[in-house]
Amino acid sequence: MAEIRPESLLAMPLSEMLAHASALRDEGHGRIQSWSPKVFIPLTQLCRNLCHYCTFSQPPRQGEVCYLTREQVLDIARAGKAAGCTEALFTLGDKPELRFKAAREELAALGHETTLSYLAEVAAAVRDETGLLPHINAGVMTREEMAMLRPVSVSQGLMLESVSDRLCEKGGAHYRSPDKQPKVRLETIRIAGELGIPFTTGILIGIGETRAERLEALVAIRDIHVRYGHIQEVIVQNFRAKPRTVMADAPEPDMDDLLWTTAAARILLGPQMNIQVPPNLSVGDFPRLIDAGINDWGGVSPITPDHVNPEAPWPAVQHLRTATAAANRILVARLPVYPAYVAENMRWQDAAMQRHVLAAADTSGFARADGWSPGLTLPDRPPEAPYLATLNPGIAATVSRALAGERPHEAALATLFEARDVDLEHICESADELRRAVNGDTITYVVNRNINYTNICAYKCGFCAFSKGKTSDTLRGQPYDLDLAEVARRTEEAWARGGTEVCLQGGIHPRYTGETYLTLARTVRAAVPDIHLHAFSPLEIAHGVETLGLSVEDFLYRLKDAGLSTLPGTAAEILDDEVRSIICPDKLNTAEWLHVVGTAHKIGFRTTATIMFGHVETYTHWARHLLHIRDLQAETGGFTEFVPLPFVHMEAPMGVRGEARRGPTFREVRLMHAVARLALNPLIPNIQTSWVKLGPAGAAACLASGANDLGGTLMNESISRAAGTQHGQEMPSAAMDALIRSIGRTPRQRTTVYGAVSDTVRRRGHEAADLTPIILTPPQKRGDKTLGKEFEYAR
Structure with a gap:
């Protein structure tokens, strides 16, 4: 012009x-x-x-x-x-x-x-x-x-x-x-x-x-x-x-x-x-x-x-x-x-x-709509009806193409996250209709136990309030390094309480090697041979590979022989190196994360995929992340589900220092679940919502915005609680069922890979005794034979 x-x-x-x-x-x-x-x-x-x-x-x-x-x-x-x-x-x-x-x-x-x-x-x-x-x-x-x-x-x-x-x-x-x-x-x-x-x-x-x-x-x-x-x-x-x-x-x-x-x-x-x-x-x-x-x-x-x-x-x-x-x-x-x-x-x-x-500010740079942040109880308020009657034509077209299974363009996908009013509701309703077509009205969950075997970590991720180092005693909890007997005991208790999965993840302890992870896997398998072992993030895999001098493929094969069943797709945060250089500069970069996960898929492992959003990134970074996940799934087919994880800021280091936003707004949380459903269609059928970060009310809203899975009962959730979430460490089977039925859906307990669970196992979960107190073994000062140096704990 x-x-x-x-x-x-x-x-x-x-x-x-x-x-x-x-x-x-x-x-x-x-x-x-x-x-x-x-x-x-x-x-x-x-x-x-x-x-x-x-x-x-x-x-x-x-x-x-x-x-x-x-x-x-x-x-x-x-x-x-x-x-x-x-x-x-x-x-x-x-x-x-x-x-x-x-x-x-x-x-x-x-x-x-x-x-x-x-x-x-x-x-x-x-x-x-x-x-x-x-x-x-x-x-x-x-x-x-x-x-x-x-x-x-x-x-x-x-x-x-x-x-x-x-x-x-x-x-x-x-x-x-x-x-x-x-x-x-x-x-x-x-x-x-x-x-x-x-x-x-x-x-x-x-x-x-x-x-x-x-x-x-x-x-x-x-x-x-x-x-x-x-x-x-x-x-x-x-x-x-x-x-x-x-x-x-x-x-x-x-x-x-x-x-x-x-x-x-x-x-x-x-x-x-x-x-x-x-x-x-x-x-x-x-x-x-x-x-x-x-x-x-x-x-x-x-x-x-x-x-x-x-x-x-x-x-x-x-x-x-x-x-x-x-x-x-x-x-x-x-x-x-x-x-x-x-x-x-x-x-x-x-x-x-x-x-x-x-x-x-919210991610777009406008004012946050209210005082809510992930980890807090969602205010009890009626949903606000849209004021506009007509849709943004560009947003409507992007949604239509996504419903048809087309790969979205980055810019169009990022624009969906800007949606408000009638455009927001159109995206969420379209995602929910797609969810119904793919999954019906069944909402799934798995009865599982998180075992975080150590909170000692040599990395300095700005979003993590769980890991402990020499300068992090002001954050929740003291450093620990679990005894193998405690890992076995928790596995046995999880099985007795109806659990079908244990999830092992922890900090990158400077004394750990690939043999440590192999030993942990064998410990779980020996304790309960039939339990599903979902363990070790791509970062832990990379650490094991480095310490043993193996290829990623060879180390994964060893883990499979030791009893590993599937891998969590955590440590992804935002798959864009522009963001990773700020929030986790010493961690895996985007290509390395995709390589570990892609290799796992190619040798037969299934994994989840996650995103941790609402800190320093933009909507464009969200779009890039989703497209990385979609493209890898198109190549390997190895993802079982996509899990949006809202950033909990309260006690995260970069939250305490004022270097991050206060997590996503609830509008953005709804959009992340809905847009993920659309962007990953038809390649990933399951979108999970995190009750531990959003609470029951927040999770219910996301189940009406394209999500079909409530994740795990968790038993001992500790990572989100360390960051400051108000929600509990376990949502038992009965509470899961009640939440799902309260929104007119049908609950179904599943296995980690979305298989059926027997009535006997389900009854065991519903009749489970209270958890016994956990034991957090304190770290011991020893010589690190692998690294050749004295350590107490990192940082």
Whole structure:
């Protein structure tokens, strides 16, 4: 599409501008219409400027304080947090201490010389004590002042308003307002770009400028953004006349004028820019603004007024949602920093703010929908019905092709994970219909026992709270290394309680060799010859191969002779080396994982496949992972099931350090199960959901979104519990059956490879005695003959 010259917009018909702007907006943002749930914190209403239209600025009054106290600020922020807000918008006048003695005296009493110094203190308090993300509108600032505020805010803003110097002359709206000089404001915006600060700016229309000057201002904003890439949103704000101001009788711009200017902003700034118009300044007409190409409603507060325009109340969020849906768009809450900037968090945020952004964001970079994370109990709430009636054609087409068994393209698959509202429900319902066609209404599970033979590990995976090393005693539990007699005892007890499988996995102990794994397998087989041994992740296989100097194939054959039946497809995390270099840099890479699993398949082993999602990766990485699994299954046919494992952040090292998101949102959990069902069709018939990470309610929802298997009863689950999950260590057969029947499905106990289980074995599981206490054998300090060095335990 040819670039449109600014001056040509002056003669372009409004209808043509609106159509062009809407098309550009849809190209850049699809159907998403964002807004920011915020609280408005007017730290001070003193200002050294005398803008002719402003009622926010107030002179000091006898007996009144000039600044909100720290506790008043926190009270507003706490109320916002309770109401579901994510943004704390600090608005204040420009440097009032330069004009008012009262401001200087009060600042001194607060222990500060400047308003901005005090602002930095209270913004940090809001961040640390409430988790709200500060966005700062503090007027014109120097480089040093903006740099000072960067560690306590995720974004900053300054309205350019206009580039007309005329408005600063006598009789103009900005007369006697030194901080409204266009060149001063443009320099502040430019410096923000040099400092890498996500920035908000915009224009104010109807204060005496011409349309040509509006276009000139938009081009000035565009030119700075092209150079630095930091302007994350542009606001087109319409002047509203206010009583008791110099411009009380000035005419306000009408809706057509606002629509023209907004469409011009979209056309000049392009499809990717975030453009907003405050909905409260257009009252009943605000839904028409969508026609001009906006993709954002700005900050809307459920508890605080617009202190700059107190006469214009915020529209209710329900009203915003209804108006947005009427335009066939989906309302999505965002953070004060937009998704594109969340995606490059380390570039755009000071180190002090990075963890706070991650904590508040979902994988797409929008705001988390609620306070839930994997491992927590899912809130008891009715499902929200979709607002839109029509599907996104691209999503509908991708789903149709997947139902037909076609291999999806990476980009199309990643787009499915963005789905919301009616598109989300279509994906989940389609996946569930496919599940019914493949598996019927039977939900399966296996009665099994996890035996984690050691939690000592030489690897430093950022997501793992289970493994223990020299520096990890602060995490749950103490280091242990099970005695073989305890492994045998637990195997025998599992069999006696109706178990058909034991699953062996553990840390990569620096003393272990391939012989250790062979001995563990023989121990289980000797204890209960008929039990199914599901054991050893690809990482453990690789460790055994390295220590014995064998090929992968030869070591797997030895394990088969020792009694190994199948392998868990864990240690996969995300099969993309870009992600693995962050979360597990010393672990197997993607090709090595696929080689071990593919080799296992080729010599007759069946394995599961897993994904651990919701930490630092993107939807594109999810898509790549699924396609790796699909392609290997097409080659070998060795996967029995696919198991989505939501990241539990509470006590994972990178969660504790604030280096990861708080796991996937529940929308993303549902989508992972549903999209996996579609993407792996018809090659992998079984999709499992993790009750230990999602709880019964979460697992039930996933069983209605394409999953057909509840996994294992587990008996002694310890890895997820070490990460902080609230759910128990065992879900016995009777509880499995009850959960499955509660959603109208039929339970069936299965073997590890989805075979039938005898009535005798089933009865044994239903009549099982309570588990006896486990014994965790502490590690002993010995000389490692294999590695030739002394060790206690790793790290």
